[in-house]
Amino acid sequence: MVTAADSILPELDAEEVVRWRADGGRLVDLLTAAQRLGPVAGFRIGERQVVLVTGPEEVQQVLAREPDTYVKHGHRAKVLLGDGMLCAAGEPWRRQRKLLQPQFTVRGIRAYEPQLRAAVAAVADRWRAAAETGELRELDADLRYFSLDVIWRSLTAQALDEPTYRQLVAAGDSLAAIPAFAPATGETSADFSRAVADADLAAEHAIGLARQAEEPTLIGVLLQAVRELPGYDEKLVRDELLTLMVAGYETTATTLGWLFLLLDAHPEERDRALSAGPAGSAGRAAAIRALIDETLRLYPVAWLMPRHAAETGSVGGVPVPAGATVLLCPYLTHRDPELWPDPETFRPQRFLAAERRSAPGTYFPFGLGPRACIGAQFALREMTLLLEEVLPAFRPEIRERPDEVGYRLTVHPDGPVRAVLHPEPIR
Numbered sequence: 001m002v003t004a005a006d007s008i009l010p011e012l013d014a015e016e017v018v019r020w021r022a023d024g025g026r027l028v029d030l031l032t033a034a035q036r037l038g039p040v041a042g043f044r045i046g047e048r049q050v051v052l053v054t055g056p057e058e059v060q061q062v063l064a065r066e067p068d069t070y071v072k073h074g075h076r077a078k079v080l081l082g083d084g085m086l087c088a089a090g091e092p093w094r095r096q097r098k099l100l101q102p103q104f105t106v107r108g109i110r111a112y113e114p115q116l117r118a119a120v121a122a123v124a125d126r127w128r129a130a131a132e133t134g135e136l137r138e139l140d141a142d143l144r145y146f147s148l149d150v151i152w153r154s155l156t157a158q159a160l161d162e163p164t165y166r167q168l169v170a171a172g173d174s175l176a177a178i179p180a181f182a183p184a185t186g187e188t189s190a191d192f193s194r195a196v197a198d199a200d201l202a203a204e205h206a207i208g209l210a211r212q213a214e215e216p217t218l219i220g221v222l223l224q225a226v227r228e229l230p231g232y233d234e235k236l237v238r239d240e241l242l243t244l245m246v247a248g249y250e251t252t253a254t255t256l257g258w259l260f261l262l263l264d265a266h267p268e269e270r271d272r273a274l275s276a277g278p279a280g281s282a283g284r285a286a287a288i289r290a291l292i293d294e295t296l297r298l299y300p301v302a303w304l305m306p307r308h309a310a311e312t313g314s315v316g317g318v319p320v321p322a323g324a325t326v327l328l329c330p331y332l333t334h335r336d337p338e339l340w341p342d343p344e345t346f347r348p349q350r351f352l353a354a355e356r357r358s359a360p361g362t363y364f365p366f367g368l369g370p371r372a373c374i375g376a377q378f379a380l381r382e383m384t385l386l387l388e389e390v391l392p393a394f395r396p397e398i399r400e401r402p403d404e405v406g407y408r409l410t411v412h413p414d415g416p417v418r419a420v421l422h423p424e425p426i427r
Helices: 014-018 030-037 056-065 090-104 106-133 139-156 162-176 193-212 218-228 234-265 267-274 282-298 376-390
Strands: 040-045 048-053 136-138 305-309 313-315 318-320 325-328 394-400 405-407 411-413 418-423
Touching (some): 040 318, 048 056, 056 313, 090 106, 090 218, 090 234, 106 139, 106 418, 139 162, 139 234, 139 376, 162 234, 193 218, 193 234, 218 234, 234 282, 234 411
Parallel strands (some): 048 325
Antiparallel strands (some): 040 048, 136 418, 405 411
8 A cells, every 4th residue: 555645754754753853854744745745645664564544534534433443442451441442342342332322321320420519529529728828739630630539439429549659550551651652563561560560459449339329330340240140250340441441531631631731721711611601501511622622622631543454445545455543533534624714722612502513524523423432421521510610710731841842642731730729719
């Protein structure tokens, strides 16, 4: 497979593909290449054939219309997450998705609303105390704790404790360090032995708490499946709950971190959202959701989505041989100026009713089709609840921000975000 891409993107190593940067005067810029080459571009990385797909129609084809042709092909975190939904494929994945899907619908999430609100209240209490003293807070650490606390409470009906938090963050850090663009085999040479030990301890603790819970819990749903579904065992419970905890918290925490960085640079957008209506109003809720949606446009949860061509086909008229890697990149699609005018500008108004863009494949921060992120509505709900509580009450003044962006499994600020929290009159 040789296309015009070969003259612009010659043989590249994986690090160059997932990080565009000036390096000794040589710029590898996938964004520019995608804009010049159109919605589908082919190139090679050594012997590996790669098709980069950024056009909305072609994204729809790969993710939604032909998911059995362009499939998930293993996962380099399997040694840590086992057979959880992120790493599963085929019929096991379909069975697991069917079991958990009802818990993550708008209706299903209502059962866990008290747990979400309790985690929000805990953050607000910590920030209120910090605002009174002028303490410099690590916002990224606070947001990680919040995101893990939400998941932990939903799994166990108990607040997260500090030792378990450290175990889960250690496991999550190992996962976050994996390159976004794995080898063709889907394997990794990373040593996960310590992360697996930490994760196993946290999983054992979570299951023990859930067995004692009187409230609905996500682990309770999994344990019921062990009793009722053939082939569903406690090893799969462990894998599934670790997938929910370790793979789920970082994306939410990272999105919130980007949002606070963006609001620090654009304070007028915070004021605009709070002026859209009183607390609890539909207007304010829509404006806060627009802040989240625009943050996810610029920094999508899964910024790079690899798929494996299970058979020979074509995407957008470009031949795709069996065995090729198909890369979908919402980070690039969301920055296409033909789809998103002034794409580098943080402008949440794009997502309000008058401007909301609905063309399929134009906006897919959580993926599309049958393998779209099962926890998307859950993540949006927890972020919305947090922002409804803290945006009116605090104005974070960021004193330290990272200079670099990290492109690994998530696109994240590559360093701590420290801020002073100024109390605001409630409005």
